[in-house]
Every structure is written in structure tokens, then in C-alpha cells.
Amino acid sequence: MLPRISVIVPIYNVEKFLPKCIESLITQSYENLEIILVDDGAKDSSGTICDEYAGKDSRIKVIHKENAGVAEARNTGMANMTGEYFCFVDGDDNVHPDYVKTMYSLICEYNADIAMCAYVFKWTDGREWKTRNAEFPETHIFSHTGKDALINMLYSNIYTPSCCCKLFNRQNCIFRFPSHFIGEDMLAGVEYLLSANKVALVNKSLYYYMQHNESVMHSINPDKIYDIVKSGDEILKLIPDDDKKLQKAASFYIVQKNLSCLMKLYGLKNQTYRTTHIFNNIKKHRMNVITDNNADIITRLNCIVSFFGLKILHRIKSIVNGE
Numbered sequence: 001m002l003p004r005i006s007v008i009v010p011i012y013n014v015e016k017f018l019p020k021c022i023e024s025l026i027t028q029s030y031e032n033l034e035i036i037l038v039d040d041g042a043k044d045s046s047g048t049i050c051d052e053y054a055g056k057d058s059r060i061k062v063i064h065k066e067n068a069g070v071a072e073a074r075n076t077g078m079a080n081m082t083g084e085y086f087c088f089v090d091g092d093d094n095v096h097p098d099y100v101k102t103m104y105s106l107i108c109e110y111n112a113d114i115a116m117c118a119y120v121f122k123w124t125d126g127r128e129w130k131t132r133n134a135e136f137p138e139t140h141i142f143s144h145t146g147k148d149a150l151i152n153m154l155y156s157n158i159y160t161p162s163c164c165c166k167l168f169n170r171q172n173c174i175f176r177f178p179s180h181f182i183g184e185d186m187l188a189g190v191e192y193l194l195s196a197n198k199v200a201l202v203n204k205s206l207y208y209y210m211q212h213n214e215s216v217m218h219s220i221n222p223d224k225i226y227d228i229v230k231s232g233d234e235i236l237k238l239i240p241d242d243d244k245k246l247q248k249a250a251s252f253y254i255v256q257k258n259l260s261c262l263m264k265l266y267g268l269k270n271q272t273y274r275t276t277h278i279f280n281n282i283k284k285h286r287m288n289v290i291t292d293n294n295a296d297i298i299t300r301l302n303c304i305v306s307f308f309g310l311k312i313l314h315r316i317k318s319i320v321n322g323e
Helices: 018-026 046-054 070-080 099-110 146-154 184-195 222-238 244-265 272-290 297-308 310-320
Strands: 005-011 033-040 060-065 085-088 114-123 128-130 141-145 166-169 198-211
Touching: 005 018, 005 046, 005 070, 005 099, 018 033, 018 046, 033 046, 033 070, 046 060, 060 070, 070 085, 085 099, 099 114, 099 141, 099 166, 099 198, 141 146, 146 184, 146 198, 146 244, 184 222, 222 244, 222 272, 244 272, 244 297, 244 310, 272 297, 272 310, 297 310
Parallel strands: 005 033, 005 085, 033 060, 114 198
Antiparallel strands: 085 166, 114 128, 114 166, 141 198
16 A cells, blocks of 8 residues: 555645645645644634534545744644655645656655755736746756755755655654744754755646745845844754855855845845944855855856855846846
8 A cells, every 4th residue: 555645734724726736735646644734823814724624524634723924834744644654745835746756756756855846936917937947858867966956956956945745754764843933934944955965856836836025035024034044053053064065055045045035135224234244244155155156247246246245236236127
């Protein structure tokens, strides 16, 4: 008999999208599923929708809890799962009918701890954008060690930090999502990739990532932007000090994120301390990036410009960005 696979769905105020999400799970070609719907204190009818589906399908388990954010909702699902393998699907997203079957086949064929797939960004107006690597066919499989996959992810290549579009071997992938940061996926990603022996990714878009105004990532404020900066600081604590390749990759990731956050926070009221911290981060890591042949030329040039000071760096980036 095929092993049970737990699908954890964090849910908060997604009543418009939740039925389609659940339907895409209960109609999976891989049937031995445990579908854990975690109602994170939703204020709309999401909780009721969960209960209605649980009454129709015995594979569905519903957990109602007080609102504590998506990270704790995922952690709650992990604490209550019974499957040998597990994955995450956000309550406003949906997946291909062969999503779980394909991912499990990858784990078996490549003896991998983590299977991944490409995904599609879908907008409510019908637009789509696939993340698959256009240089390779959809059937192409990328296979790396966990460490090499992490390096690849830090350089923003084929591997993405999202915990969605991944299937995990429960025995070898032990991690928790930090609940005090926006962008908790990246911190968890560092943990599970460091613990994984092998990772396999199919170049096919099987996960459908819905883009809409209600999404958490579309409600950005200065505090949430600064969370991305702080998560970069935390990543460094997880990277072994003696691993120079990982250290360089982490420096590149931190500089890229800090440059992006700097452009959003610079000049805003009461953000001087934060922009100073961000600029100090860039200064701390810029030599690693400048001397890194794997870093893109634009990021390396930005690091060189940073020697002329914060104001000049911001001005040059604003001109380049057409602001």
C-alpha cells in the first residue's frame, strides 16, 4: 500500500478561493491523503467551508484555532500530521490533479528527501506566469544535494524558498516555521535543505499560486519589509562558519534583499535607524559579493557604488530604476 501523505493547508479569510483549493486536493490521483485544514481564526466563512468538506470526505481533518499567523498554522498542522510524507498548500492556491503523485514519484525514483516542482502565478484577470526553466523541457529533472540546492536557492536560481510546491520526507526533514518574521519560508528552507541528503525538482508547473489583493504578500508595510532584513540576519546564524561557499551565497542573498528593502524604506518617516542597519548589512557583505563570480553584475556594481555612501547608492539605484 502506498504511504499516507499529509497535506497541510493554513487558512485565513480565503472563502472566495478555499473551495477550489480543497476540490483540487480531494480529487488528487494519489488518494492516500490526510488533508489537514488549519482554520487560523478566520473571520469569514472559511471555517464553515472546512467543516462542510470534512463531512463529505473522511480524509479531511479540521483544526480551528485562534489567529496566530501562517507560520503557526503550518506548525500546528505539522504537530498533528500522521503521514510519512507531507506538503503545504496555501488556502487560496490550488494544485494540478497529479501534483502529489508526481512529487512522490520523484522521491522514490531519486531517493530524495525533498521533491519540488515549478509553479504558476495566476492572477484573477486571467494572466499567468510560469516559473519553470524555459531552457529545459517540462519533463527535465534537476537533482542536487541539499547543500547545493540551498546554494542555488540563495542565488535565486531554479530552487525557490516557498515551502509550497515541495514534498518532504518526514523522517529526514525536521523544521519549524519561525512565527516572528514575514518571509518565514526562507528561514525554514535553510533548515530543511541543510538536513536533506538529496533534492529532486521536476521542471513542470504543478502548483498554482493565486495572486490577489487579499494575499499577505500584497499588504506590505515598513514593519513587514524590515522583517525581511531581520530574517537575513537569522539565516547567517544557521550557516556553518567554515563553509565558504555557503557563506558567499548567503552574503549575496542578504545584499540583494537589503538593497530591495533599502529602496522601499529610504526617506520614509521614522525609518532612519532601519535604513542605517540595512546599509551596514550591505557594507558587511559587499566584499564577499564583489569577489563572487556567481553573483550577477548588477548586484556587484551596487556593492561597489556603496563605497560612496548611502545617499549616493540610493540615488544611483533610483536613476537606474527610473524613479
